[in-house]
Amino acid sequence: MTGFHDLHYVEWGRRNARRTIVCCHGYSGNARDFDYLARELASEARVICIDVAGRGESQWLANPMGYHFGQFLADIHSLLSHLKLKDVEWVGTSMGGLLGMLLASGPASPVKRLVMNDVGAFLPMDALQAIARNLEAPDHFDSLEDVEAHMRHTHREWGDLTAEQWRHFAVHGSRRTDDGRYRLHFDPQIARVARPMPLTPGLFFWDAWYRVGCPVLLLRGEHSRVFPESVAETMLDVKPTATLAEFAGCGHVPALMSANQVSVVRNFLRGIPSQDHGSRQRPYPPRAA
Numbered sequence: 001m002t003g004f005h006d007l008h009y010v011e012w013g014r015r016n017a018r019r020t021i022v023c024c025h026g027y028s029g030n031a032r033d034f035d036y037l038a039r040e041l042a043s044e045a046r047v048i049c050i051d052v053a054g055r056g057e058s059q060w061l062a063n064p065m066g067y068h069f070g071q072f073l074a075d076i077h078s079l080l081s082h083l084k085l086k087d088v089e090w091v092g093t094s095m096g097g098l099l100g101m102l103l104a105s106g107p108a109s110p111v112k113r114l115v116m117n118d119v120g121a122f123l124p125m126d127a128l129q130a131i132a133r134n135l136e137a138p139d140h141f142d143s144l145e146d147v148e149a150h151m152r153h154t155h156r157e158w159g160d161l162t163a164e165q166w167r168h169f170a171v172h173g174s175r176r177t178d179d180g181r182y183r184l185h186f187d188p189q190i191a192r193v194a195r196p197m198p199l200t201p202g203l204f205f206w207d208a209w210y211r212v213g214c215p216v217l218l219l220r221g222e223h224s225r226v227f228p229e230s231v232a233e234t235m236l237d238v239k240p241t242a243t244l245a246e247f248a249g250c251g252h253v254p255a256l257m258s259a260n261q262v263s264v265v266r267n268f269l270r271g272i273p274s275q276d277h278g279s280r281q282r283p284y285p286p287r288a289a
Contacts, residue, residue, distance in 0.1 A: 030051050
């Protein structure tokens with residue numbers, strides 16, 4: 001791996017809480033994406049929100065080729081060991097969901113419950129290309145308003161967010177430069193690494209999905225191309241005990257900021273059976289004939 005580097009996280013709730021929830025963001029996100037969710041979950045659990053290497057307050061890697069899942073998983077194992085966490089509940093958005101699935105698929109996994117937010121065991125090529133395009137950005141922005149306008153475009157599928165929530169993304173998704181301007185809060189090298197290889201149908205993670213043994217909640221945006229309905233159906237065929245919740249009015253990804261989305265996640269982590277929280281929930285089994 002790339003050797004020593006600083007890994008940052010944001011902590012919510014009591015350190016001696018009976019349960020610990022780990023939240024992991026998407027490819028260009030950061031720990032503060034989960035502020036709204038973590039604030040609600042912190043009343044009943046310790047919540048650890050990670051900045052993956054190259055994002056947020058975590059250190060950028062000298063070699064951009066170090067931005068890969070093997071490195072991220074090694075960092076996560078190191079962090080869990082440092083915090084002496086043997087059992088965790090995992091909430092992962094997009095890339096964070098894949099990392100949670102890979103962690104849950106390993107032997108003696110610490111993951112006891114897994115939430116995968118709008119990502120599945122197969123990512124189609126056109127979706128990967130769209131993600132890569134959304135990473136493209138100017139080197140600098142003149143104002144926070146310009147940052148927000150950029151994020152309203154690149155995060156346009158996240159759903160019906162309030163003005164306060166959009167400003168939250170702009171504030172925590174950017175950093176102030178020495179000349180008073182702003183730049184996005186991730187290493188621009190990750191945009192280059194994200195470009196998918198040509199002539200490949202997509203990314204396959206079916207082996208990992210077969211090996212996941214803990215309870216799983218799959219979240220899907222109604223219009224998501226990253227997590228097509230056909231992939232969700234196949235994942236449920238493979239693992240009938242998993243649950244799918246679909247949220248109307250969004251694509252990739254549900255922001256996990258609205259009350260109904262937070263409620264679905266919180267109740268699953270509590271072990272409460274699925275109910276109607278304003279989302280389209282389809283627990284399997286049973287399957288319609």
